[in-house]
Amino acid sequence: MxxxxxxxxxxxxxxxxxxxxxxxxxxxxxxxxxxxxxxxxxxxxxxxxxxxxxxxxxxxxxxxxxxxxxxDAPADEDDIIICPNCESELELDDPEWEQGWFLCPVCETQVSLDDLF
Ligand SMILES: [Zn+2]
Known part of the structure; x- marks a missing residue:
């Protein structure tokens, strides 16, 4: 096996x-x-x-x-998250979900996904 x-x-x-x-x-x-x-x-x-x-x-x-x-995520939010810094709507790629953080392309702030959920 x-x-x-x-x-x-x-x-x-x-x-x-x-x-x-x-x-x-x-x-x-x-x-x-x-x-x-x-x-x-x-x-x-x-x-x-x-x-x-x-x-x-x-x-x-x-x-x-x-x-x-x-x-099971809230309806119509799917992969869309809101940047807590500039309030832009962002769509994350799988690697960003995996690493647990992303760099906002609008305000260039590093955001931890732990802070959002
Ligand atoms: Zn931002």
Missing amino acids: EETLWATVTETNGFTVAEMLAQRLIAADIPAQAVQESIGQSFAFLSGPLGTAYVRVPEQFLDEARALLDV
């Missing part, structure tokens, strides 16, 4: 949120796991609810998982 390649669907602030999202994916028959940053999943429960965590799925489920979690 080949080793599964896990891909990060999203990054969350805290393991609890990551676990909630993972459960939502699992409920949709997508094998997902919540992982705490740099510690490894077996220690996730020991490290507590704080810190950066990740929701991961096998690579082949990545698009499906992203689509599913987007569907």
Whole structure:
């Protein structure tokens, strides 16, 4: 059996949120796991609810998982976010969602996605 390649669907602030999202994916028959940053999943429960965590799925489920979690985002907002600095409406690319921050093309401010949600 080949080793599964896990891909990060999203990054969350805290393991609890990551676990909630993972459960939502699992409920949709997508094998997902919540992982705490740099510690490894077996220690996730020991490290507590704080810190950066990740929701991961096998690579082949990545698009499906992203689509599913987007569907659950507030209606007609999808990938559109509002820059907190200049209030421009911006559409983020996947790499920007993955890295958790973006550079506003209008006001050139670096914005953390954690500050928006
Ligand atoms: Zn801006």
